[in-house]
Amino acid sequence: xxxxxxxxxxxxxxxxxxxxxxxxxxxxxxxxxxxxxxxxxxxxxxxxxxxxxxxxxxxxxxxxxxxxxxxxxxxxxxxxxxxxxxxxxxxxxxxxxxxxxxxxxxxxxxxxxxxxxxxxxxxxxxxxxxxxxxxxxxxxxxxxxxxxxxxxxxxxxxxxxxxxxxxxxxxxxxxxxxxxxxxxxxxxxxxxxxxxxxxxxxxxxxxxxxxxxxxxxxxxxxxxxxxxxxxxxxxxxxxxxxxxxxxxxxxxxxxxxxxxxxxxxxxxxxxxxxxxxxxxxxxxxxxxxxxxxxxxxxxxxxxxxxxxxxxxxxxxxxxxxxxxxxxxxxxxxxxxxxxxxxxxxxxxxxxxxxxxxxxxxxxxxxxxxxxxxxxxxxxxxxxxxxxxxxxxxxxxxxxxxxxxxxxxxxxxxxxxxxxxxxxxxxxxxxxxxxxxxxxxxxxxxxxxxxxxxxxxxxxxxxxxxxxxxxxxxxxxxxxxxxxxxxxxxxxxxxxxxxxxxxxxxxxxxxxxxxxxxxxxxxxxxxxxxxxxxxxxxxxxxxxxxxxxxxxxxxxxxxxxxxxxxxxxxxxxxxxxxxxxxxxxxxxxxxxxxxxxxxxxxxxxxxxxxxxxxxxx
Amino acid sequence: xxxxxxxxxxxxxxxxxxxxxxxxxxxxxxxxxxxxxxxxxxxxxxxxxxxxxxxxxxxxxxxxxxxxxxxxxxxxxxxxxxxxxxxxxxxxxxxxxxxxxxxxxxxxxxxxxxxxxxxxxxxxxxxxxxxxxxxxxxxxxxxxxxxxxxxxxxxxxxxxxxxxxxxxxxxxxxxxxxxxxxxxxxxxxxxxxxxxxxxxxxxxxxxxxxxxxxxxxxxxxxxxxxxxxxxxxxxxxxxxxxxxxxxxxxxxxxxxxxxxxxxxxxxxxxxxxxxxxxxxxx
Numbered sequence: 001x002x003x004x005x006x007x008x009x010x011x012x013x014x015x016x017x018x019x020x021x022x023x024x025x026x027x028x029x030x031x032x033x034x035x036x037x038x039x040x041x042x043x044x045x046x047x048x049x050x051x052x053x054x055x056x057x058x059x060x061x062x063x064x065x066x067x068x069x070x071x072x073x074x075x076x077x078x079x080x081x082x083x084x085x086x087x088x089x090x091x092x093x094x095x096x097x098x099x100x101x102x103x104x105x106x107x108x109x110x111x112x113x114x115x116x117x118x119x120x121x122x123x124x125x126x127x128x129x130x131x132x133x134x135x136x137x138x139x140x141x142x143x144x145x146x147x148x149x150x151x152x153x154x155x156x157x158x159x160x161x162x163x164x165x166x167x168x169x170x171x172x173x174x175x176x177x178x179x180x181x182x183x184x185x186x187x188x189x190x191x192x193x194x195x196x197x198x199x200x201x202x203x204x205x206x207x208x209x210x211x212x213x214x215x216x217x218x219x220x221x222x223x224x225x226x227x228x229x230x231x232x233x234x235x236x237x238x239x240x241x242x243x244x245x246x247x248x249x250x251x252x253x254x255x256x257x258x259x260x261x262x263x264x265x266x267x268x269x270x271x272x273x274x275x276x277x278x279x280x281x282x283x284x285x286x287x288x289x290x291x292x293x294x295x296x297x298x299x300x301x302x303x304x305x306x307x308x309x310x311x312x313x314x315x316x317x318x319x320x321x322x323x324x325x326x327x328x329x330x331x332x333x334x335x336x337x338x339x340x341x342x343x344x345x346x347x348x349x350x351x352x353x354x355x356x357x358x359x360x361x362x363x364x365x366x367x368x369x370x371x372x373x374x375x376x377x378x379x380x381x382x383x384x385x386x387x388x389x390x391x392x393x394x395x396x397x398x399x400x401x402x403x404x405x406x407x408x409x410x411x412x413x414x415x416x417x418x419x420x421x422x423x424x425x426x427x428x429x430x431x432x433x434x435x436x437x438x439x440x441x442x443x444x445x446x447x448x449x450x451x452x453x454x455x456x457x458x459x460x461x462x463x464x465x466x467x468x469x470x471x472x473x474x475x476x477x478x479x480x481x482x483x484x485x486x487x488x489x490x491x492x493x494x495x496x497x498x499x500x501x502x503x504x505x506x507x508x509x510x511x512x513x514x515x516x517x518x519x520x521x522x523x524x525x526x527x528x529x530x531x532x533x534x535x536x537x538x539x540x541x542x543x544x545x546x547x548x549x550x551x552x553x554x555x556x557x558x559x560x561x562x563x564x565x566x567x568x569x570x571x572x573x574x575x576x577x578x579x580x581x582x583x584x585x586x587x588x589x590x591x592x593x594x595x596x597x598x599x600x601x602x603x604x605x606x607x608x609x610x611x612x613x614x615x616x
Numbered sequence: 617x618x619x620x621x622x623x624x625x626x627x628x629x630x631x632x633x634x635x636x637x638x639x640x641x642x643x644x645x646x647x648x649x650x651x652x653x654x655x656x657x658x659x660x661x662x663x664x665x666x667x668x669x670x671x672x673x674x675x676x677x678x679x680x681x682x683x684x685x686x687x688x689x690x691x692x693x694x695x696x697x698x699x700x701x702x703x704x705x706x707x708x709x710x711x712x713x714x715x716x717x718x719x720x721x722x723x724x725x726x727x728x729x730x731x732x733x734x735x736x737x738x739x740x741x742x743x744x745x746x747x748x749x750x751x752x753x754x755x756x757x758x759x760x761x762x763x764x765x766x767x768x769x770x771x772x773x774x775x776x777x778x779x780x781x782x783x784x785x786x787x788x789x790x791x792x793x794x795x796x797x798x799x800x801x802x803x804x805x806x807x808x809x810x811x812x813x814x815x816x817x818x819x820x821x822x823x824x825x826x827x828x829x830x831x832x833x834x835x836x837x838x839x840x841x842x843x844x845x846x847x848x849x850x851x852x853x854x855x856x857x858x859x860x861x862x863x864x865x866x867x868x869x870x871x872x873x874x875x876x877x878x879x880x881x882x883x884x885x886x887x888x889x890x891x892x893x894x895x896x897x898x
Contacts, residue, residue: 035832042834064890066798095812098794100897112895113794115807117833367897437895448894600891608889 019387020313022082023165025075025172026127030134034058035120042117057140057178059133060119061613063112064438071438072097072111072122073136077168078146078161078188079107079390079398083377086389088129090373092122101373103366103395105431105484106185107145108136112438135172137613139180141254144168145200147190148390148398151313152351152358155191157206158217162311163243164188167250170306176254181261182269182615184254185226192517196393198234199225199487201271202253205517209240218242220517221249223287224275227481231521232272235280237287245291247306248298252290256283266615317385320355320403335461339422340411346463347424348407351400356385357407358400360424361414364451365432366395375417383410393484394472395431396424423454423463427471427554430454431484435477435494436598440610442477444494444505444530448599450475450483456534462541471554473537475507480614486521487513489555490537496607497527502589505530505598505605511573512562514555523562526577531595532584539583543570635704638734640861641820642708644748647672647736650706657701657757659709661721662740666712670750672736672743675710676700676757680717684848687871689728693764696730700757703730710736710743715819716810719853723869729765735819735857742817770856772842772868774880777802786840790874791855795892802844802877803885806833810851813858820854826862840866847875 041051052062055070063069074089089109093101096118097111104110114122123133135141146164150156167186171177177184189195189205197203203222208215221241225234241249253271260278262269275283333345347360361376368376376397380389386401402410414420423429432450435442453473462468476483476493485491492507499506506527513522528536541554547568548557564572570579586595598605636646636655650656651674658675660667667677676699683695701707707725711717718735725733736743744750772780780786781804788805790797797807812829815821821829835841841859845851849871859867878884 038832039834066887066890091815095809095815098892098895099811100895102895113798113892115794115833118812118829120832121812121829364897367895369897372897434895435891437891445891445894448891451894598891600894603888 019381020082020315022085022130023077023080023311024130025077025169026123026130026132026134028124028127030058030132031120031123031127034123038116038120053138055116056138056613057135058123059136060114060116061137062440064436064440064442065608065610068116069113070116070119071434072114072119072133073104074109074111074126074131074133075136075143076107076109076131076391077144078150078164079148079392080161081109081389081391082129082387083380083389085129085131086373086377086380088125088131090370090377092125093373094370096122100367100369102434103363103368103391103397105393105395105433105482106143107391107393108143109391110434112434132172135177137183139182139615141171141177141180141184141186144171144186144188145196145393146188147195148392149194149358150188150190152353152356152400153190153194154350154352155193156352157191157208160188160190160204160206160219161313162308163204163206163219163246165311166306166308167246169311170247171250171254176251176258180254180258181263182266182271184257184271186250189517194516196484196487196515196519197222197225197517198519199227199231199484199515200234201226201257202250203234204246207240209242216242219246221246223253224272224280224283226270226272227484227486228270228272229267229479229481230273231481231486232276233519233521235275235284237284243308245295247303248291248294249287251294251298252287255294256286256290269615317353317401320353320385321405323355323404333464335464337464339415339420340408342422342464343411343420344407346422346426346428346469349425353401355404356400357402357404358398359402359407359410360392361397361399361419362421362424362429362454363396364454365430365447367451368397372417372419375413376419379410379413379419382413393431394424394429396429421458423458425469426463427468427473427489428454428457428463429472430457431472431474431488433476433482435475436600439477439482439613441480441612441614442494443496443607443609444477444507445599445601446475446477446483446492446494449492449507449530449533452599453534453537460538467548467553468541469553471558478609480612485510485513487515487519488522489513489558490540491522492528492533494530495527496605497529499529499586499596500589502596503605503607504586504596507533509533509536511576512555512558523573525573526580526584528580528584529586529595530598532586536580536583539580540576543576543579635732636706638706638708638732640734640857641737642734643737644743644746647708648748650708656706656708657699659699659707659721660740661709661711661717666740668752668754670744670752672710672740673749673751674755676755678721680711680721680850683721683724687724689764689766692724692728693762696725696728696762697760700760701730701762702760703762704732707733708736709733710738710740712740714739714810714814714854715857716850716854718819719857720848720850720871723770723849723853723856723871727767727770729763729767731767737818737820739819769866770868772870774870774872774876774882776868777842777844777870777877778882780840780842785836785838786842787835789841789843789852789855789859791843791845791852792874795896796846798887798890798892800884800886802874803883805844805885806835808833808855808858810845810854813854820858820861823861823863826858830859830862830864837863838866839864840868842868842870844870844873844877847873849873
């Protein structure tokens with residue numbers, strides 16, 4: 001009885017255009033194989049270590065202090081998802097997880113607390129809709145990211161999406177990537193502003209160069225960046241890498257990492273350490289030399305497996321109807337503005353395609369329920385000419401190709417399911433890794449904190465203050481940067497400190513990080529008790545408002561403080577530390593025991609961690 | 617969409633005497649055919665007002681709450697008699713949730729001695745969505761005689777569960793949702809959340825799918841399994857039938873479930889090392 005099928009096709013569907021066929025990443029036989037390995041492991045026929053490696057290679061990450069459960073990480077190359085995929089994930093989350101799904105900071109979708117014995121069932125469902133968990137964890141090439149603006153960004157040279165998918169397809173299951181020293185991350189941008197190219201092992205920014213009067217497509221490629229307990233900003237390999245050398249450049253880099261990467265010391269085996277220890281100039285020469293070797297030795301048949309053409313979306317999308325009056329995206333709004341106007345202002349941006357807009361769905365630290373996923377899927381079918389969604393590293397969804405004439409109707413549909421909250425493109429959209437909700441390494445509940453920040457900021461209407469709009473808040477539950485705290489304007493990573501004799505959850509606050517091609521890493525400022533983080537940020541905003549130069553945004557002001565160039569009472573990081581010292585004070589524990597507990601907990605705080613699952 | 621066939625009255629009175637032996641789950645076509653032959657008692661376990669607003673033709677009303685108010689076997693047999701159910705008569709039960717309420721009623725009927733009871737494969741909502749016939753007429757049937765024949769093999773109480781915890785070959789299954797299970801459960805229990813039992817509009821998945829999912833858990837085919845849930849044995853009633861569908865012969869329901877277990881002050885297993893509730897997007 002196809003009840004879901006009946007309701008899946010909306011009779012009023014506006015999608016007159018052929019839906020985009022889903023890319024096929026998953027393989028049926030791998031699900032069966034996984035189920036059998038689990039049985040063998042349970043029967044004691046596979047060692048714990050061997051099984052762990054296998055499990056991670058296949059995208060099942062152990063859950064916090066409970067190895068019987070997995071976080072299933074669904075790889076979504078470029079973040080692009082069809083409505084059918086969203087609906088399937090909805091059903092899988094209800095059947096085998098906790099009834100909600102989670103957008104990660106690297107465009108994966110994660111299902112938490114799945115019983116290990118059900119992981120193969122989840123995989124089976126994913127294969128039905130073309131998805132895979134293969135090589136989503138472990139020492140592999142992880143999900144290949146691509147800016148969610150790629151293809152619609154007014155500042156991009158060309159659409160990087162098909163390149164990102166082609167490289168993802170080439171490397172997935174490729175024997176050269178099955179036993180790397182450690183994980184490996186590749187990120188594509190659309191333009192110099194958007195994308196995480198400087199904090200990846202390989203980051204690529206599309207660009208066009210004129211050669212002999214001809215326009216040649218290519219990339220600026222950055223190598224050796226990455227976030228973690230010790231982070232590095234990637235180095236530019238060369239001014240211009242033509243598109244026909246993208247594959248050999250990536251292969252050369254992976255090969256060098258495979259050969260020279262540190263296999264002894266797990267704490268220093270990401271490629272960024274290799275680059276750092278080798279020295280950039282030497283590593284750069286090695287890559288350029290290795291690339292020649294790759295180009296000379298790669299069989300044509302192998303090179304043909306990297307097929308950008310076949311990943312292109314060749315559909316001709318219709319032009320959007322001309323609007324007599326443009327939506328008031330830039331009109332000034334405040335907390336009391338009508339909800340729709342506030343949403344327009346903070347969640348909608350025009351595309352380079354005239355009349356089309358990209359709409360962002362504000363989620364709380366990436367959480368979305370099964371029923372919300374279904375509403376989203378049907379709304380995409382009815383309102384996005386492109387017919388797909390992209391999930392974003394800010395843990396939201398971007399729905400592109402929405403006609404300006406239909407924004408208000410689209411808003412109405414989203415609002416029926418709590419999906420029309422404002423603030424997606426503002427400081428209110430705080431990022432939070434999963435923290436102690438499911439991760440072995442986490443010390444604090446960063447996930448809940450990010451949601452609390454968002455709730456408070458929306459309540460105060462900080463999303464409507466344009467001077468805060470370009471600033472970001474990102475929270476990790478430990479120093480390992482899954483919450484990308486080092487590229488936040490104000491970032492936080494969790495730890496434990498003794499305060500007045502009591503072990504308490506605290507966060508180290510960082511200032512002045514940024515993403516994009518000119519991205520910088522944040523600088524540590526001070527430790528803040530978990531329950532004082534929100535007040536601390538609000539105090540910073542207050543100080544900024546008093547001290548800013550004319551037309552200066554929060555991120556610009558913070559940048560100036562980091563450089564020690566403040567012009568009013570706060571000159572540098574030392575000054576801001578002093579200014580915040582009273583906000584971070586906790587009353588004695590007897591007076592306010594709650595202040596010493598972490599979010600989501602009513603028990604005394606203890607820092608409990610176990611072996612990380614990031615490395616296999 | 618299925619084409620509607622009118623409900624015709626059977627001309628052969630003898631037909632009613634040859635009783636169909638029902639499978640665990642009765643599909644829509646089979647039920648409609650039995651209704652046409654007047655060879656089935658359909659039991660609607662939704663609230664009385666829902667029943668009055670429309671129900672499957674010929675169905676009688678037995679709201680779950682009424683059964684739960686007093687589910688002593690003697691009382692349940694009186695209910696069977698009141699609903700005009702004879703000893704061999706096929707009985708098909710349906711609800712409007714996802715089969716759990718129907719399962720609890722069906723289990724109780726079988727427990728007191730009416731084995732020829734089945735669950736309808738779908739819910740009333742889906743029955744309507746398929747465009748199938750309904751009626752508003754409240755049905756009553758002449759009172760019957762029904763023997764009391766308690767099937768103890770289907771039932772577990774707290775003492776039985778406690779003993780089973782340490783017995784080889786016996787397994788406790790908690791059918792509540794994952795986060796409730798993680799928070800606290802009866803020690804040694806395994807979690808098979810009710811949410812994984814149904815799919816695509818069916819209250820239960822196909823037998824081979826259920827079998828595969830349970831086998832994945834390494835549960836031996838000859839294991840004795842006791843199901844329980846939060847309070848009154850509805851979710852675990854559905855799990856009871858899912859296990860039966862999957863081919864497990866020896867299944868028991870602990871109808872008083874975790875609520876009673878806790879009220880008796882018996883030990884619980886808790887997991888407080890993670891803030892998993894904060895993953896909910898509510």
